[in-house]
Amino acid sequence: MPPRVRFAPSPTGYLHVGGARTALFNWLYARRHGGAFILRIEDTDVERSSTDMVTAIFNSMKWLGLDWDEGPDVGGPHGPYFQTERLDKYRAAGFALVASGHAYRCFCKPEDLKAERSAAEAAGRTWNYDRRCQRRSAAEVAAKVAAGEPSAIRFLVPPGITAFDDLVHGRIEFDNANIEDFVVIRSDDYPTYHLSVVVDDVDMQVSDVVRGDDHISNTPKQVLLYHAMHAAVPRFAHVPLIMGPDKKRLSKRHGATSVGEYEAQGYLPEAMVNFLALLGWSPGGDQEIFSREELIQRFDLEGISGGNAVFNPEKLDWFNQQHIMRMSAAEILGRLRSAGLMNVGLEIGELQIEKVIDLLKPRSKKLADFVPQMRPFLSDDLVFDEAAVKKHLSDPAVPGLRKALASALRTVEPWTAAALEETLRAVAAAHGVKAGVLIHATRVAVTGQGNSPGLFEVLELVGRDRVIRRLELC
RNA sequence: GGCGAUAUCGUCUAGGGGUUAGGACAUGUGGUUCUCAACCACAGAACCGGGGUUCGAAUCCCCGUAUCGCUACCA
Secondary structure, X not given: OOOEEEEOOOOOOXXXXXXXXXXXXXXXXXXXXXXXXXEXXXXXXXXXXXXXXXXXXXXXXXXXXXXXXXXXXXXXXXXXXXXXXXXXXXXXXXXXXXXXXXXXXXXXXXHHHHHHHHHHHHOOOOOOOOOHHHXXXXXXXXXXXXXXXXOEEEEOOXXXXXXXXXXXXXEEEXXXXXXXXXXXXXXXXXXXXXXXXXXXXXXXXXXXXXXXXXXXXXXXXXHHHHHHOOOOOOEEEEEOOEEOOOOOXXXXXXXXXXXXXXXXXXXXXXXXXXXXXXXXXXXXXXXXOOOHHHHHHHOXXXXXXOOOEEOOHHHHHHHXXXXXHHOOHHHHHHHHHHOOOOOOXXXXXXXXXXXXXXXXXXXXXXXXHHHHHHHHHHOOOOOOOHHHHXXXXXXXXXXXXXXXXXXXXXXXXXXXXXXXXXXXXXXXXXXXXXXXXXXXXXXXXXXXXXXXXXHHHHHHHHOHHHHHXXXXXX
């Protein structure tokens, strides 16, 4: 049986890198084994959920290339895939639990319970719900319901031990005595997470639940629910969390945390996927750079490590550059265009642009890094770096050198890096200066900047007319 | 506080009863060179602590410590 896995974000915020990695692991697992990857939106927290976030999450998933086989947009046999459209199912399940004696109506007011809890905690005591409503007689409950008194449904946690075999952590056991009777249906008739997740995972025939470590403590409650519903318990794999450099939970103060921000900053989805895959998972060898296809071939749940991982932005940069260097210039050009980064007036041909891109690859960590570096090739409107101008163009001998070089370049044939280098060195020698002096001056005159790719390659691609014009402009 | 998970270079990790504990990022030094990158070479850098099991423990077990998570009518 091919596995069925799901990613079930709550649309209360953007897709953050932790969620993205969880989604990625699920996707990789499904693709590796020819299973199904389901996307489900857990929007039962109506207060905090928004449709904008739903859209943002879809966009980030698509950007990463994590396509789903069942879910919003694409549909599927187990829909709908928004929990707020499945409310009937949860209510029916809640009532069934009451009917079978696995749950009971609770008329306690949340505020009262909260007050009792905090009072107990202030006194240093642990506090668990005391089941007072479970002791009510059937007649009493019926009367309260008939009177329209609001009530929640609580699961009656049985005594015993609840255990499950986690694919990452091995066997994990909990004493039910430490689990309090939790609410499954709130008094506003909305389900809580524990109920909706189990109802949906059963309904959608999810075989493997791959999710964040933070759910380990919730799992026994859900296992209890599976048992009460006489449903098969899926396999669980709890993946460790991603932390900030201070090992605290990743948050805004750590900088960019959402996938969308990385997209906006010019990261490649290939690099993000590669980086995220290796954060908490290892295929075992020394290889670091993986294509999407290679990841699919190698991925397995067993390779997931047990401890939390720190998000290291420097390493992401490195991955990004590695992927840029492996990508064709034509592909990069396409990405630049769709990212809206190519709106400079194009004055050179497509082929020339691709040559420029190839030249710039090793010095571009992000897509946006190409833009300022491409400018001297695409436009005559140079941006001059003051320090570079001062350093390399201020010598009184420079104007004469520039003119001499310009005139020598008029007749160079062919217009290639090699011929250009020969010519420039000859001019420098004729004037008794070191080639470096003229090279640097020429670089600043032609690019406006103190740094650039090898000067002769730059000159070749900028073109004869422009080079001469820029050299003569004093 | 209770319950749970985790612990190898600064970071991501490989490995795992007997190894010079491997790789990558970052860092440093050198090479290349017209600059900055890229690239190449080299270097420094780790098995949380304590007990036990064992001929032998970083590896297995226990305890401690630290970190993270859960402890809601959030997910």
